[in-house]
Ligand SMILES: Nc1nc2c(c(=O)[nH]1)N=C([C@H](O)[C@H](O)COP(=O)(O)OP(=O)(O)OP(=O)(O)O)CN2
């Protein structure tokens with residue numbers, strides 16, 4: 440069955456640290472990154488009234504709202520981000536969005552400036 444996937448991306452900047460890493464590890468020290476987050480929603484049929492899977496503007500609003508909760512903050516202070524890896528960020532964004540977006544099928548969180556990313560398939 441052919442499927443459509445629509446994706447919206449947002450950006451945020453945040454600080455974090457990894458408290459379980461060994462003394463002397465640079466990851467233990469508080470440091471910051473610029474992040475992108477992309478959310479993908481899948482559907483097998485288009486909304487016949489609009490001719491789209493869902494309004495990308497609505498997805499943008501929800502994704503920006505979630506990213507805004509992390510922007511210019513300390514990731515470790517958020518429930519679920521006590522160990523603030525890209526992997527746990529994917530889970531955190533999925534948790535924020537899944538209630539309103541039942542077709543959510545993919546979250547990608549990246550640090551583009553250092554060429555790192557993680558993809559969560561749902
Ligand atoms: N699987 C994962 N591994 C690591 C993650 C992660 O989220 N998932 N995160 C980190 C740290 O956030 C680390 O700060 C990442 O930075 P790094 O790759 O070390 O790049 P830097 O620019 O900070 O350092 P360079 O030495 O210049 O590469 C680690 N691992």
Ligand SMILES: [Zn+2]
Nearest residue numbers: 455470471472
């Ligand atoms: Zn880091």
